Amino acid sequence: MVQVLLQHFDPTHIHSLHIVIELCFFNRTSHLCELGSTVTNGALEDHQHLHCAESPEVLSKPFQSYYMCKSLRYCVSHCLYAVMTKLEELNREANMHSSIRYLGYLANISLLVAICMGLYVRWEKTENILLLVIFILGLFVLGIASILYYYFSMEAASLSLSHLWFGFLLGLLCFIDNSKFKTDAKEEATKYLLLTSILVRILWSLVERMCGCVRHQPALLTSAECLELVGFAIASTAMLMPNCLSVVLLVFALSMLIVDLRMKSFLAVPNLIIFAVITSLLFFPSLKISTNPFALACYFSRLICDPLLDLYFSGLSVTERWKPYLYGRTLCRRISILPVAAVELIFFILAALKLNNLDRWYFLIPGFSIFGIFWLICHIIFLITFWGFHTKLNDCQKIYYTHRIDNKSLDCVMASKGMRHFCLISERLVFFSLFSTAILGAVSWQPMNGSFMSVxxxxxxxxxxxxxxxxxxxxxxxGTCVGYAIVIPTNYCRYLSV
Known part of the structure; x- marks a missing residue:
């Protein structure tokens, strides 16, 4: 009977394991009980008489073996129970992770169906052969990505292709004119599928973080985000050159916003609100093209959802979040000042273009002169401060890599080098730079210039x-500190000095 149970034994079921163990040990112990009753000449006839023995001499060797087997049965059964309980917990966690992953699959499938239906409607109404070619090519590329994922286990290459094409095809849905067929049934279905993809994507990210299925890694931008940004920027080439340049700059602004959210900057959420308001109310109307707000919302939510939720769920420390920057190469950090200075200079030049419009010259010229000079002073100090921070950080890195054997972290090295005091002063200086940028942008605001708003x-x-x-x-x-104290001599000290 035991052999039959072992043949049909399910290792994931704990109760069946206990039945097998009990049967195995029951056969052994019952045999020992029979031996014990025989040796004692009828003094003990069964297992119950064994426990009622008054004299220890009655216990013979078979009964000692019985107790040993009973203890062994107890230990083995409980050890196996603990192991199988742990296996069941792991199975439940694996099933939970699989169920959560299905939400992600559902969001991507909804998005894929929406993109296919949207492109088909645009080809059907406009009869543009290029759209049909892009549609077929997109399906072909996604098929290749699926083959790489399931048959060749090339997960990274497959996901890279899919993210790049999702960004590109979503960009096409955003910028192809759909004003002539907004009431079409297929177009309405596309809108609902895009909304479904948004909701399921947000739900997936939220449940994944609530269940602890996400391992946060220090990164400024993930590869998926970079590829979707690149794909969207490539799709913007379907427009005219000025609009294309504005959209490419806006994509770069979106990438900076994602980094700002992921680093949990103090002003990240206000920047997110400003970005959403300006792009929806001012930027896209300034391009004078018909855009698909549902596709834009889908693209925006796919990129912003994770870093926005990580403001609460991410448990990385400050130095862990900034690790790609703090532990980066010295030359790269030095060179990074050049693009920062270039972007600031481009912003000032674009703001100065407002002077071409002299409708309110009595307000514009004095305001731009005053706040422009203030902006220049603040940003010269900002660049000098940033250069000084890099110098101090390089010194800290040299000490850290030299004395790594002492198990000192970079935080301790920066604290010993007085970095806290430097950062507290620099924080005020950078805040004035940010304030001057906001004022200069308000004074020289250009609602019809998409490039200015993007920069x-x-x-x-x-x-x-x-x-x-x-x-x-x-x-x-x-931080480091120096303490001063005034010690008043006492009578005891005077007595000792005498």
């Missing part, structure tokens, strides 16, 4: 990142 949306999170870095390092790093 303005780049500069804000860029300076917000610098402010957040100095603010958080000033809050978390230890």
């Amino acid at each position: 303005f949306l780049i500069v804000l999170p860029l300076e917000s990142l610098a402010h957040g870095l100095f603010h958080e390092l000033g809050s978390c790093l230890g």
Whole structure:
């Protein structure tokens, strides 16, 4: 009977395991009980008489073996129970992770169906052969991505292709004119599928973080985000050159906003609100093209959802979040000042173009002169401060890599080098730079210039990142201090001196 149970035994079922163990040991112990009753000449006839024995001499060797087997049965059964309980917990966790992953699959499938249906409607109504070619090519590329994922286990290459094409095809849905067939049934179905994809995507990210299925890694931008940004920028080439340039700059501003959110900058959420308001109310109307707001919302939510939720769910410390920057190469950090200075200079030049419009010259010229000079002074100080921060950080890195054997972290090295005091001062200086940018942008605002708005949306999170870095390092790093004290001599001290 035991052999039959072992043949049909399910290792995931704990109760069946207990039945097998009980039967195995029951056969052994019952045999020992029979031996015990025989040796004692009828003094003990069964297992119950064994426990009622009054004299220890009655216990013979078979009964001692019985107790040993009973203890062994107890230990083995409970050890196996603990192991199988752990296996059941792991199985439940694996099933939970699989169920959560299905939400992600559902969001991507909804998005894929929406993209296919949207492109088909546009080809059907416009009879543009290029759309049909792109549609077939997109399906072909996604098929290749599926083959790489399931048959060749090339997960990274497959996901890279899919993210790149999702960004590109979503960009096409955004910028192809759909004003002539907004009431079409297929177009309405596309809108609902895009909304479904948004909701399921947000639900997936939220449940995944609530169940602890996400391992947060220090990164400025993930590869998926980079590829979707690149794909969207490539799709913008379908427009005219000025609009294309504005959209490419807006994509770069969106990438800076994602980094700003992921680094948990102090002003990240206000920057997100400003970005959403300006792009929806001012930027896209300034392009004078018909856009698909549902596709734009889907693309925006796919990129912003994870870093926005990580503001609450991410448990990384300050230095862990900024690890790609703090532990980066010295030359790369030095060179990074050049693009920052270039972006700031481009913003100032675009703001100066407002002077071509002299409708309110009595307000514009004095305002731009005053706030422009203030902006220049603040940003010269900002660049000098940033250069000084890099110099001190390089010194800290040299000490850290030299004395790594002492198990000192970079935080301790920066604290010993007085970085906290430097960051507290730099935080105020960068805040004035950010304030001057906001004022200059308001004075020279150009609602019909998409490039100006895009560069303005780049500069804000860029300076917000610098402010957040100095603010958080000033809050978390230890500091050095010098103490002074006045010691009053006592009578006892005077007595000793005499």
